[in-house]
Amino acid sequence: MKNKGRKKKVWEKWLCLDIICIMLILVGFSYKKIEKTTMETENFRKIYQEDNKEKAEETKEEEEGEDMEKEKKKVALTFDDGPHPVYTPQMLDVLKEKGVKATFFLLGEQVEKYPEIVKRMSEEGHLIGNHSYKHEQLSKLSSVQACTQVNRTNELIYSITGEYPEYLRPPFGDWKEHLDCEVNMIEVLWDVDTLDWSSKNKDKIIKKVVTNVEEGDIILMHDSYESTVDAVTEVIDLLQKEGYEFVTVDKLILE
Ligand SMILES: [Zn+2]
CATH class of the missing domain: 3.20.20.370 (Glycoside hydrolase/deacetylase)
Structure with missing residues (x-):
């Protein structure tokens, strides 16, 4: 009975360690994923902002061009x-x-x-x-x-x-x-x-x-x-x- 109880405790210990390991791996994996997603979002935001900036500059140039056209009689x-x-x-x-x-x-x-x-x-x-x-x-x-x-x-x-x-x-x-x-x-x-x-x-x-x-x-x-x-x-x-x-x-x- 004693041996059986000890074996059970050892078995439980390993099971606990396994669960902890799996959890740590999962947490690590999730963290990486979040980090990757955050980086992707950041990159997307940068590209979007740059794109918008370019568009705003293009529109400004077009408007200035139109103004020049309008000024001509x-x-x-x-x-x-x-x-x-x-x-x-x-x-x-x-x-x-x-x-x-x-x-x-x-x-x-x-x-x-x-x-x-x-x-x-x-x-x-x-x-x-x-x-x-x-x-x-x-x-x-x-x-x-x-x-x-x-x-x-x-x-x-x-x-x-x-x-x-x-x-x-x-x-x-x-x-x-x-x-x-x-x-x-x-x-x-x-x-x-x-x-x-x-x-x-x-x-x-x-x-x-x-x-x-x-x-x-x-x-x-x-x-x-x-x-x-x-x-x-x-x-x-x-x-x-x-x-x-x-x-x-x-x-x-x-x-
Ligand atoms: Zn004539």
């Missing part, structure tokens, strides 16, 4: 009656050199004669609008005749650029109301008339622009005269110094 150069075989390519050279995009309202009969100039305009990122086929006063024509003036020019431009013009500048700024064919086109008139076709004088054209221009204005010129090409070269520099940015008319109308 937008203005649009528009040229009617082209393309001209001599002066339109010269105008395109000037615009390319200065990195400026403009809007050209073309006559269908000129488009037919000089398609390669129209292609260049389109490829160089300028906006192409419709100025009728033969520069006739639309209000003096029948609806059918006026529609033909507009549609024929649209088709000619489409056959070269692959895009139908969305903007129409009626000759003489004379808009014929109630024309079904024009419903889908946006009429674009102007704010500053340089009268370049009348003066054909570089300095007078420049003066007309700089003394009259305001933010958001559309400037009317004609890419058919040497004096206009020369004036535009200086007008771009002068207005850029005044904080103006040149855009195509769609950017002014849509904003």
Whole structure:
């Protein structure tokens, strides 16, 4: 009995030691796991914080960029009656050199004669609008005749650029109301008339622009005269110094 009792005590002792060992192992294991989880959480937190910091910096930079954009006063150069075989390519050279995009309202009969100039305009990122086929006063024509003036020019431009013009500048700024064919086109008139076709004088054209221009204005010129090409070269520099940015008319109308 005594031996049996001692054996039982020894056995109990080992059992207790085993349980303690298992518990210690479990506690150690749990501690490691907690430590690992804590480290992972800490790493995740650091990555998250860094990520957030980067995002905040990116947003700040974007906002600052937008503010800079907003500060620039937008203005649009528009040229009617082209393309001209001599002066339109010269105008395109000037615009390319200065990195400026403009809007050209073309006559269908000129488009037919000089398609390669129209292609260049389109490829160089300028906006192409419709100025009728033969520069006739639309209000003096029948609806059918006026529609033909507009549609024929649209088709000619489409056959070269692959895009139908969305903007129409009626000759003489004379808009014929109630024309079904024009419903889908946006009429674009102007704010500053340089009268370049009348003066054909570089300095007078420049003066007309700089003394009259305001933010958001559309400037009317004609890419058919040497004096206009020369004036535009200086007008771009002068207005850029005044904080103006040149855009195509769609950017002014849509904003
Ligand atoms: Zn015109």
